[in-house]
Amino acid sequence: MQQSCSATAPSFDAVDDDPTGxxxxxxxxxxxxxxxxxxxxxxxxxxxxxxxxxxxxALLDASRAAxxxxxxxxxxxxxxxxxxxxxxxxxxxAAHRVELVDLGAEGHYRDRLDQRLAxxxxxxxxxxxxxxxxxxxxxxxxEEGLGRIGRLFSVDRAYLFRFSADRTSYSNTHxxxxxxxxxxxxxxxNVPHDYFPWLAxxxxxxxxxxxxxxxxLPESASAELEEFLRQGIRSIVxxxxxxxxxxxxxxxxxxxxxxxxxxxxxxxxxxLVGQMFSNAFRSRDMADRLTRLAFHDPLTGLGNRRxxxxxxxxxxxxxxxxxxxxxxxxxxxxxxxLVNDGYGHSVGDETLMALAARLTSVLRAGDIIAxxxxxxxxxxxxxxxxxMLSELIERLFAAMAEPVELRGLTFALRLSVGVAIYxxxxxxxxxxxxxxxxxxxxxxxDGKNRFAFFxxxxxxxxxxxxxxxxxxxxxxxxxxIRPHYQPRVSLPSGRVVGFEALAxxxxxxxxxxxxxxxxxxxxxxxMMERIDLAVLRHALACLRGWRLRQPGCRVxxxxxxxxxxxxxxxxxxxxxxxxxxxxADSIExxxxxxxxxxxxxxxxxxxxxxxxxxxxxxxxxxxxxxxYSSLAYLGRLPVTTLxxxxxxxxxLAGPNGPSARAIIRAILGLGESLGLHVxxxxxxxxxxxxxLSGLGCREAQGFLFAAAMPDxxxxxxxxxxxxxxxx
Numbered sequence: 001m002q003q004s005c006s007a008t009a010p011s012f013d014a015v016d017d018d019p020t021g022x023x024x025x026x027x028x029x030x031x032x033x034x035x036x037x038x039x040x041x042x043x044x045x046x047x048x049x050x051x052x053x054x055x056x057x058a059l060l061d062a063s064r065a066a067x068x069x070x071x072x073x074x075x076x077x078x079x080x081x082x083x084x085x086x087x088x089x090x091x092x093x094a095a096h097r098v099e100l101v102d103l104g105a106e107g108h109y110r111d112r113l114d115q116r117l118a119x120x121x122x123x124x125x126x127x128x129x130x131x132x133x134x135x136x137x138x139x140x141x142x143e144e145g146l147g148r149i150g151r152l153f154s155v156d157r158a159y160l161f162r163f164s165a166d167r168t169s170y171s172n173t174h175x176x177x178x179x180x181x182x183x184x185x186x187x188x189x190n191v192p193h194d195y196f197p198w199l200a201x202x203x204x205x206x207x208x209x210x211x212x213x214x215x216x217l218p219e220s221a222s223a224e225l226e227e228f229l230r231q232g233i234r235s236i237v238x239x240x241x242x243x244x245x246x247x248x249x250x251x252x253x254x255x256x257x258x259x260x261x262x263x264x265x266x267x268x269x270x271x272l273v274g275q276m277f278s279n280a281f282r283s284r285d286m287a288d289r290l291t292r293l294a295f296h297d298p299l300t301g302l303g304n305r306r307x308x309x310x311x312x313x314x315x316x317x318x319x320x321x322x323x324x325x326x327x328x329x330x331x332x333x334x335x336x337x338l339v340n341d342g343y344g345h346s347v348g349d350e351t352l353m354a355l356a357a358r359l360t361s362v363l364r365a366g367d368i369i370a371x372x373x374x375x376x377x378x379x380x381x382x383x384x385x386x387x388m389l390s391e392l393i394e395r396l397f398a399a400m401a402e403p404v405e406l407r408g409l410t411f412a413l414r415l416s417v418g419v420a421i422y423x424x425x426x427x428x429x430x431x432x433x434x435x436x437x438x439x440x441x442x443x444x445x446d447g448k449n450r451f452a453f454f455x456x457x458x459x460x461x462x463x464x465x466x467x468x469x470x471x472x473x474x475x476x477x478x479x480x481i482r483p484h485y486q487p488r489v490s491l492p493s494g495r496v497v498g499f500e501a502l503a504x505x506x507x508x509x510x511x512x513x514x515x516x517x518x519x520x521x522x523x524x525x526x527m528m529e530r531i532d533l534a535v536l537r538h539a540l541a542c543l544r545g546w547r548l549r550q551p552g553c554r555v556x557x558x559x560x561x562x563x564x565x566x567x568x569x570x571x572x573x574x575x576x577x578x579x580x581x582x583x584a585d586s587i588e589x590x591x592x593x594x595x596x597x598x599x600x601x602x603x604x605x606x607x608x609x610x611x612x613x614x615x616x617x618x619x620x621x622x623x624x625x626x627x628y629s630s631l632a633y634l635g636r637l638p639v640t641t642l643x644x645x646x647x648x649x650x651x652l653a654g655p656n657g658p659s660a661r662a663i664i665r666a667i668l669g670l671g672e673s674l675g676l677h678v679x680x681x682x683x684x685x686x687x688x689x690x691x692l693s694g695l696g697c698r699e700a701q702g703f704l705f706a707a708a709m710p711d712x713x714x715x716x717x718x719x720x721x722x723x724x725x726x727x
Contacts, residue, residue: 115152116265116266119269122148122152123272126273127276129141130276130279130280133280135283135284135291138280138281139174142174142277142280143174145273146159146160146174146175146176147176149273150176150177150178150253151178153262155255156178156254156255156256157175157176157256158175159174159175159185159251160173160250160277161251161252162249163247167246168193169190169191169193170191170250171189171191172185172188173185173249182232184231196224198217198221198224199221199224203238203240203247204245204247206240206245207240208240208267209236209237209238209239210237210262210267211235211236211237212259212260213235214229214234231254232256233255233256234255234256234258234260235255235258235261236252237253237267237270239251239252239270239271241275241277242275249274249278251274251277252270253270295310297370297371300353300356300371302356302360302370302371303368303369303370303371304373305370305372305373308370308372311368312368313429315380316427316429325421325424326380326382326432327389327420328379328380328421328433328435329378329379329380329381329396329417329418329419330377330418330433331376331378331379331415331416331417331440332415332440332444333375333376333400333415334413334414334415334416334449335413335414336374336413337375337526337566338563338566339351341566341567342567342602343409344567347406347409351404351406352375354404354406355377355400355413358400358402359396361399362399366382367380378436393417393419396415397415397417401414415449416443416444416451417440417450417451417452418436418437418439418440418443418451418452418453418454419439419452419453419454420432420433420453420454421453439453440452445520465521468521469525471507472505472522473525475505476527476530476534479534480505480506480508481504482503482504482535482538482711483501483504483557484501484502484504484708484710485500485501485502485555485709485710485711486499486502486701487701487705487706487714487717488679489699489700489701489705490699491689491698491700492693492698497552497553497554498555498556499554499714500556500701501535501536501555501558503519503531503535504708505518519531529560529566532557532558532563533573536557536573536576537576538711539587540584542711542714544583545715546714546718547583549715549718553586554586556587556588556590556618557588558590558591558622559591560591560595561591561596561603562595564591564602565602565606570609570610573610574610574613575613577610577614578613584614585614585615586616589617589620590620590622591607592622593621593622593624593625593645596621596637600633607619607638608638618677619638619639620639620641620642620677621641622643622681623645624642624643624644624645625664626645626647639676640676640677641679642670642671642676642677643678643681644667644678644681646682646702648660648664649680649682649683649684649692652664652691653687653688661695665696668695668696668697677699678697679697679701680692680697680702682702683702683703683704683705684702684703684704688702688704
């Protein structure tokens with residue numbers, strides 16, 4: 001049964017200018033005028049002048065508080081120098097005298113002083129330990145500190161609570177209990193902030209909760225009293241720490257076996273300890289944040305490259321000891337740049353976060369996953385057998401194949417994956433990562449959306465690819481990428497009616513490089529847009545002079561339909577065509593049928609924007625007839641020209657000649673029905689030209705007439721009017 005509260009005298013703050021305390025007990029009186037009467041003169045002379053006005057005011061207020069009141073002065077001194085003094089109200093005697101008692105001779109002050117000094121030394125020691133402790137030692141030091149403080153003050157329970165980040169609850173994070181006292185921390189987790197409203201109000205007001213008897217709680221604190229009694233608490237002191245009106249938590253003592261009273265200096269010290277612990281938490285939290293920033297990707301929360309290399313080193317040491325294999329899997333999102341450019345970087349960021357979560361969901365607890373940056377991820381797993389590894393790769397592809405749905409958008413992404421195995425391919429983390437990277441680029445070169453295991457032949461190819469990619473970036477800056485022009489000829493007249501601009505790289509050491517030697521690098525390195533724009537600028541510049549020689553001359557420029565999904569790239573094209581509007585009606589944009597059909601709606605929208613910026617712009621579908629298009633698609637696109645795929649031209653003289661002729665007739669008929677220009681590609685023999693002409697085709701291009709040539713030679717062709725004259 002909880003006992004009722006015993007009578008406890010109110011206390012006052014410590015006073016300054018304290019007396020010596022080297023005097024025997026005396027009885028002094030304070031009259032109604034506030035004058036001290038009686039006692040030895042040494043006591044009066046030594047004490048009274050030493051009291052501050054605030055102390056005397058407190059003393060007199062206490063003495064007048066009630067009939068029978070008295071004041072007790074508890075003084076502490078060392079070698080005659082005043083240290084501290086407490087003034088406590090007692091009771092007047094029958095003669096209305098106030099008793100002032102010096103306890104110096106009773107020995108009580110020595111215990112109190114020793115405890116005070118021990119507390120100060122403990123605080124200093126804890127502070128030093130917390131300042132120099134590594135983050136992982138903070139919690140242990142706080143637990144130890146609570147125990148040291150609890151034992152010093154002979155309390156039954158010492159504890160610390162911290163508020164949640166959103167301040168909706170608090171939890172007992174650290175606890176020390178005396179032997180035989182029940183632990184309560186497990187029962188005090190995630191306590192709702194408003195569960196104990198009176199306590200919450202006191203803490204928010206930055207007030208200590210000091211209850212020598214918990215039954216003295218006000219009626220509004222019924223929930224608090226019920227909880228205190230449940231824990232067997234008889235006396236309690238709690239003090240908040242953190243900001244004055246926004247505490248981070250609170251620290252407290254419980255007295256269970258007997259009632260206790262904690263004087264102001266102890267409560268002040270307890271608050272100091274709480275603040276010290278709060279500072280330690282903040283320092284640790286800052287260190288944790290810095291560590292996380294150093295080793296984790298801030299967007300996805302996955303580890304970064306530093307994290308990956310540290311974990312790889314540990315994993316490789318382990319599998320080496322266990323004589324096991326480990327796979328490093330490099331994952332690259334194909335054409336992810338189009339998501340950023342087409343929908344904005346915020347959608348791109350959300351996509352990466354969603355995909356990171358998908359990747360994590362298919363891995364085991366001990367597997368390693370990291371984001372290298374951009375759209376590249378790395379997974380490292382123990383290899384028990386290659387069937388397991390193949391299943392994992394299939395799960396990765398399946399997880400990423402699910403369409404991404406964000407902000408009302410739905411789109412799918414593809415992967416290229418490279419795999420390197422320890423110890424077969426390399427024995428250290430950096431080398432394994434390089435080999436996986438080489439394998440990933442091999443997968444891209446094979447058509448994307450697939451995976452490849454590393455082979456030794458890839459190393460040389462990878463180094464060569466990296467070097468050439470760097471040189472390609474420099475080539476764009478130095479204007480080494482320029483178009484060559486292949487003539488387009490009227491079959492009935494043999495005259496040149498236009499050109500197709502084809503990118504060529506004039507390498508300073510290797511000479512003229514054809515598109516097959518660098519365009520795939522440009523696609524993987526995100527440089528296709530710059531190449532397309534460079535070719536278009538040169539073509540527009542040439543057209544100004546060529547139209548003077550031949551007014552109807554037209555130049556076609558190839559664009560990647562994927563690039564048209566980029567809003568930024570489309571805007572650049574609009575600006576460029578708008579600036580050259582007077583010659584833009586002689587430009588024809590060529591897009592392959594295959595790439596166009598991947599996102600017909602996006603392509604249609606982008607092409608419509610270009611036609612709006614340059615109303616006379618021509619649009620051609622390249623490689624037409626290979627099975628992707630339909631009449632419905634053609635009706636939705638602002639197309640002006642169909643270019644018959646070269647495979648049908650090549651088949652005219654072979655065993656597939658009849659079907660090739662039928663397809664060519666169908667395309668020519670479709671073009672005539674829709675009012676479209678039709679051009680045959682890949683004409684290499686006079687027989688092919690004659691047969692195409694007989695089928696009704698009026699324009700063609702190919703090596704029969706000429707290969708692509710520099711702009712100076714193209715001008716001579718225009719001046720001559722036909723291939724024979726130019727030669």
